[in-house]
Amino acid sequence: MTIKQGLIDVHHHIIPPLYAEALRKHGLDLHAGMPLPKWSVEQALEVMDINGIQYSVTSLTTPGAHLGGGVQQAASLARQCNEYAAELRQQQPTRFGSFALLPLPFTEASCAEAIHALDVLGAEGVVVFGSNDGVFLGDPSLDELMAELDRRAAVVFVHPNLHKTSENLGSPLPGFLVEFLCDTSRAAVNLIFNGTLHRYPRIRWILAHGGGFLPAISGRLQALEQSPHYQAQGLDSVDSYLRGFYYDTALSPSRYSQVALKHLVPQTQILFGSDFPFAPAPLTALQRQTLDESPLWDERQRYAIYRGNAIGLWPALRQADEQPVAEPIVVDEPFALRLKRSLSKPVASLVDGVRSR
Secondary structure: OEEEOOEEEEEEEOOOHHHHHHHHHOOOOEEOOEEOOOOOHHHHHHHHHHOOEEEEEEEOOOOOOOOOOOHHHHHHHHHHHHHHHHHHHHHOOOOEEEEEEOOOOOHHHHHHHHHHHHHHHOOOEEEEEOEEOOEEOOOHHHHHHHHHHHHOOOEEEEEOOOOHHHHOOOOOOOOOOOHHHHHHHHHHHHHHHOOHHHHOOOOEEEEOHHHOOHHHHHHHHHHHHHOHHHHHOOOOOHHHHHOOOEEEOOOOOOHHHHHHHHHHOOHHHEEOOOOEOOOOHHHHHHHHHHHHHOOOOOHHHHHHHHHHHHHHHOHHHOOOOOOOOOOOOEEEOOHHHHHHHHHHHHHHHHHHHHHOO
8 A cells, every 4th residue: 555645644543452441440431422432553544545644643532641540640651652652653654653642730740751752752742632630721830841842842732621611511412512622712712811822932733623613713812912911921913823723624624614714724724634533434534525525725725734734844754755736645555445445435425414414
């Protein structure tokens, strides 16, 4: 299997066996209201191949390393997961990178793990959650970690969590439907309002799921600039911070969300994300199909979203002979895989039809 200038997926989860076992041990069988999906390296590679994804920067999702056992438990689990991801990268260096898991909310331990992951394991960045034990990103208690990440100009992938205010709603809906988007939005606004983006400008931030509700509420957020707290910090415009985030397309490729995103940020700030395996194989194919068929993007812009913008974050992913222009994704595949690809299209269309009702 060879994929020429294929997609780069920045929202691709792994579920190491040791992590799945730790969750079961602590009675955490549901993820934001849904069972933990099955995952394997072979399954991930097959989905990547079918959808023309050349490289995935992997991450772990909530609840993360802190499962209630204190700092030592969290630090140990984070280290084991990051070493697993590093070993996967060594085995498949052209297919997988990683965002390292940190033992948040423990700041000192998270600093130590970030340093080890970035400086020793060679991770592409770190994954942090919008909130950890009720503490949102942008809280002053995390400044030591922000300083370490800023020194390294780290790429930080912000994945949503379930804040206790969401958990206490008593809503019958699974948390990932609405509350995940709240968590991302709150965290991003907190990073702006508390001056974290201003004090640590070298960090590159990626917001999951199209930035949650940020595109929809961007106009309302301009009111922050009138706050004495905002003005006292000498902050730049809210719009400049919103336009500085990167936004992934995971579970947000529809024309409605993409129109809002297109009007909010430069096209250079949008990255492809699948959310596999929490977005199962048919849904991953549907997202790819939706973006392929979207009238919002021309071929050059689509290339940038699929690949070029990610190369801007990680220049080492550029192929030796690669030109930064729109080229069709060329997949040299055996017949069996070509058949699976063709079968995935009607399944994806069925999913889309059900979704649209």
